[in-house]
Amino acid sequence: MFLTIPTIMTWSRIFAIPLIVGVFYLPESLTSQAEKNLIATVMFVFFAATDWLDGYLARKLNQTSAFGAFLDPVADKFLVCACVLVLVHLQRTDVFVALIIIGREIAISALREWMAQIGASKSVAVHMVGKLKTVVQMVAIPFLLFDGTLFGLINTHQWGVGLIWIAAVLTIWSMVYYLQKAIPEIRSKAR
Numbered sequence: 001m002f003l004t005i006p007t008i009m010t011w012s013r014i015f016a017i018p019l020i021v022g023v024f025y026l027p028e029s030l031t032s033q034a035e036k037n038l039i040a041t042v043m044f045v046f047f048a049a050t051d052w053l054d055g056y057l058a059r060k061l062n063q064t065s066a067f068g069a070f071l072d073p074v075a076d077k078f079l080v081c082a083c084v085l086v087l088v089h090l091q092r093t094d095v096f097v098a099l100i101i102i103g104r105e106i107a108i109s110a111l112r113e114w115m116a117q118i119g120a121s122k123s124v125a126v127h128m129v130g131k132l133k134t135v136v137q138m139v140a141i142p143f144l145l146f147d148g149t150l151f152g153l154i155n156t157h158q159w160g161v162g163l164i165w166i167a168a169v170l171t172i173w174s175m176v177y178y179l180q181k182a183i184p185e186i187r188s189k190a191r
Helices: 005-024 033-060 066-089 095-117 128-146 156-190
Strands: none
Touching: 005 033, 005 066, 033 066, 033 128, 066 095, 066 128, 095 156, 128 156
């Protein structure tokens, strides 16, 4: 099921990455920094919303598939990691935050792959802490991409910095949680 509506929506998150990154490379004569920020923010919010929508449609249209279940988290991780790297490049977030977020995604993806190989994938199934981490990231990133004042009230840079650090803490917490769940399986297979 490579080309169902939900899978196409998932693919769109991957194809969105060069578009979002490319916005910041548009010449200043074509668009201002504030316009670039707005365009990238709207694009990120739109494509991030497809994460919820593709899962909903897959269930509603009975188009769930093993491939879709594989591709969905990969697309999310690519989108988040690419945007975090853009934010580091724009000096809107700390390299340390990027290392935590990207390092965790690599480590947990590898852990899940290994746990699946030994038949213990249920012990590292998605948990509420991981979901909360994702929600906080998905709010922090557009705030930092926008990097301005929203509705004349909200300093998105300040809120984004606070939220991205909260996301980093949740990222570590979720990684520790998954590792704790995996350790008994790892120990039993090491014998």
